[in-house]
Structures are given as C-alpha cells and as structure tokens.
Amino acid sequence: MDPLGVGVIGSGFMGRTWARVATLCEGTELRAVAGGKRAPGLGADFGVEVMDSVGALIARDDVDIVVVTSPPNAHVGQVLAAAENGKHVLVEKPMARDSAECVAMIEACERAGTQLAVVSQHRYRDAPLAAKRLIDEGAIGSVRMVRVSGLDAWWDMTETHDEWKLDHEQIRVFADWGAHGCDVLRWFVGSPAVLAYAQYHTYADQPPPGQSILATYRFANDVMASVWMTYEVPEPRLGSALQFLITGSEGMIDVDAYGAVKLARDGEWSTVFEQVPFDSLDTGSAGRLEAYRRELDDVVQAVRTGLPAPVSGREGLLTQRMLDAVELCAQTGIAVDLTEPA
The missing domain is CATH 3.30.360.10 (Dihydrodipicolinate Reductase; domain 2)
Known part of the structure; x- marks a missing residue:
C-alpha cells in the first residue's frame, strides 16, 4: 500500500518533531514543509520542498495529511483551508484558542469527509x-x-x-x-x-x-x-x-x-x-518520538478505514x-x- 504524503505547517520545535516522525512512520512519507523562519533549514535537513506559503502546501496533490504545528491563533484558518482542499489534519495542542474555533474546525472536516485528529502524545x-x-x-x-x-x-x-x-x-x-x-x-x-x-x-x-x-x-x-x-x-x-x-x-x-x-x-x-x-527537548530522541509515531500510525489507520482517530477533533473539543x-x-x-x- 502506498504511503500517505505528509505536509508539515510550522518549522519550530514541534514542526521538526513531526517532520522526523513522518519519516519514521511506515505508512507516511514527508513531502513538504511550509511556514516559519526556520522552514528553509527544516526542508534542507529532510530533503523536501519548502513551499512559499501554507496555502501552496495544502494545495499539493501529493499531500494527504497536513500536520499543523503553528501557534494556536493560526489553527482554525489553516484547518479550514485543509478541509476545503480535502486534506486530513493532525493539529498540535492546544487545538485552538477556544471551543468555538474547535467546533468550526470539526464541522469543516465533517463536511469535507476528512479526518481531524489532535496531538496527545x-x-x-x-x-x-x-x-x-x-x-x-x-x-x-x-x-x-x-x-x-x-x-x-x-x-x-x-x-x-x-x-x-x-x-x-x-x-x-x-x-x-x-x-x-x-x-x-x-x-x-x-x-x-x-x-x-x-x-x-x-x-x-x-x-x-x-x-x-x-x-x-x-x-x-x-x-x-x-x-x-x-x-x-x-x-x-x-x-x-x-x-x-x-x-x-x-x-x-x-x-x-x-x-x-x-x-x-x-x-x-x-x-x-x-x-x-529520554530527553524531552531532543527532537531526535527515539524514546521521545515513539509516542508521536504511534499517534501518527493511528491517524493513518483512521484515514484508511474511515473510522475516527482515537484522539479526534471531538475529543479535542472536550479538552478545550x-x-x-x-x-x-x-x-x-x-x-x-x-x-x-x-
């Protein structure tokens, strides 16, 4: 079965974490990164294209799952754009700035028939x-x-x-x-x-x-x-x-x-x-990354089966x-x- 393409939004500590995880998960392949002043270095380190905008990353045909690691005030707009483009989404915590934004994100992905999962390593x-x-x-x-x-x-x-x-x-x-x-x-x-x-x-x-x-x-x-x-x-x-x-x-x-x-x-x-x-501040620590890899595995399974991811958007709403x-x-x-x- 062909791997699912992953695009990472954000190039900070968690952006680098999820770029690494996408290369470790058997069901995924890192395709591109976008967003943040560290994006050029992140793309170079992982040998993938750096898109000049978040919208360009979301629009790529070879990206199936968008991982959102930007600050929370950007989450709702980026998740809505991903849903409109038929992309599945894994969004970093906190899911959004408030519950109203979470509801908007959930409804957008449900209308699009795409998965929405929230990071909870x-x-x-x-x-x-x-x-x-x-x-x-x-x-x-x-x-x-x-x-x-x-x-x-x-x-x-x-x-x-x-x-x-x-x-x-x-x-x-x-x-x-x-x-x-x-x-x-x-x-x-x-x-x-x-x-x-x-x-x-x-x-x-x-x-x-x-x-x-x-x-x-x-x-x-x-x-x-x-x-x-x-x-x-x-x-x-x-x-x-x-x-x-x-x-x-x-x-x-x-x-x-x-x-x-x-x-x-x-x-x-x-x-x-x-x-x-393990070192919680080491983006390359195998012991730290294993939990993230397990969650991405579950997201891949959700995409393939159509069943909700264990830590779904609705789970994220209850936490928010x-x-x-x-x-x-x-x-x-x-x-x-x-x-x-x-």
Whole structure:
C-alpha cells in the first residue's frame, strides 16, 4: 500500500518533531514543509520542498495529511483551508484558542469527509498506557478522585526557540500544559467534565500571567479531580512536569508520565512499570518520538478505514472546554457549568 504524503505547517520545535516522525512512520512519507523562519533549514535537513506559503502546501496533490504545528491563533484558518482542499489534519495542542474555533474546525472536516485528529502524545507513552491498562482491568476498582500536578521552575521557551509562547495573546500558560494534563485526566477518568472552578496567579515579576493554577473538576461519573500547575517552584522542583495520583475504591495508582507507575493494593505500594528515560527537548530522541509515531500510525489507520482517530477533533473539543472553563472562572470567580452546549 502506498504511503500517505505528509505536509508539515510550522518549522519550530514541534514542526521538526513531526517532520522526523513522518519519516519514521511506515505508512507516511514527508513531502513538504511550509511556514516559519526556520522552514528553509527544516526542508534542507529532510530533503523536501519548502513551499512559499501554507496555502501552496495544502494545495499539493501529493499531500494527504497536513500536520499543523503553528501557534494556536493560526489553527482554525489553516484547518479550514485543509478541509476545503480535502486534506486530513493532525493539529498540535492546544487545538485552538477556544471551543468555538474547535467546533468550526470539526464541522469543516465533517463536511469535507476528512479526518481531524489532535496531538496527545502522552496517551501513547508507555507509562500512561500502563496506568490506563490498570484502570481498565479494574486494578483499583472504580476511580473516585484524581490529583494532577505539573510543577516546574521556569516558563522559558528559549531552549526550544519557541519564544512566541511567552506572548499571552498567542497562548495561555495553562492551555499549553493543560491541553496534556486535562486530556490525559479525562482519558483516565473515562467521562466528560461537568463542572469546573479555578484560580490563577503569577508570583514572579515577569510575564506572562497565569504561571500558577489551581483548578478542580467534577466529571459526569462523579469522579472529582484537582489540578495543580505551576512554573514557579524553586529548585530542585517536585518531580516531572506531568504526574497523577488516582484513587479508587480498592487501590491507588501513582503515575509519572516520564517515569514510574506504582500500584497500591492490600496496604502496600509496588512499582509495576518504569518508563525508559529520554530527553524531552531532543527532537531526535527515539524514546521521545515513539509516542508521536504511534499517534501518527493511528491517524493513518483512521484515514484508511474511515473510522475516527482515537484522539479526534471531538475529543479535542472536550479538552478545550476544560481549558476555557479555567480561564472563565479565573476571571469571574464563578464555577463553570460544562453541561451547557459548547
């Protein structure tokens, strides 16, 4: 079966990541890149054509899947253009700036009959997968409460040369991290959020605002969760940037998305899985790239079968609504009812 052609929009850290992934996936072939000041170097490194515009990339006959890695404020326009040209889309997180844009993207792809998938590599990483299997197998009984934490000492994108993320108008701090934290939380819980309350603050003198967040969610199956994100803890920090403590009726699971998975049963803790270490800032790290390759494999299967991708646009919308609720509640001080239509 012929490989599907991939075009990558954006040439930053994630653009380079997805260009590499497209060369690793057996079902795809990287055809072209476009967008961003680093596009010429990216195209040269991978031996593909650099298009002079995003529109030109989308219009190529040999591009079947468009991977959108541009800043979130560009996502909706680029996804709509791809759908109009009959292209399947894999869009980086956060899916968009708000739920209304997500709905527009979903509707455009559904009208066009094309796939819309959202990046959520942590669902494909070994440690979270091990935890999800334990939950699904009933290892802790029914899930009751979850604590999610992402505790870091810096909000500085200079290491990845993505300084645009320092602009609060282009991306909210919580949206960047929460697109992962909230998506994996909802995946573990197995139910949509129905109520949210949150506060945020920045303790440091430098922007952007909202570098520390405390949020709570209630889900349709009555699971309750707390979410603690901050980029303002002192060294040596408090573990990795994505951790979960899941309590159930019969046990508990402690999950480090970058490390160990521990199970508490019968009054004792045991380590049931240990993630092989990798460099999260290395675009060529095989250990880091494997999760992305698995997701692209699933997108290829969705294109070939016509079935929705596991992390579809509608999945992305549910996560975006959780992010929007935090922003709204932090501004108003009023809990947000997520049972209302988006």
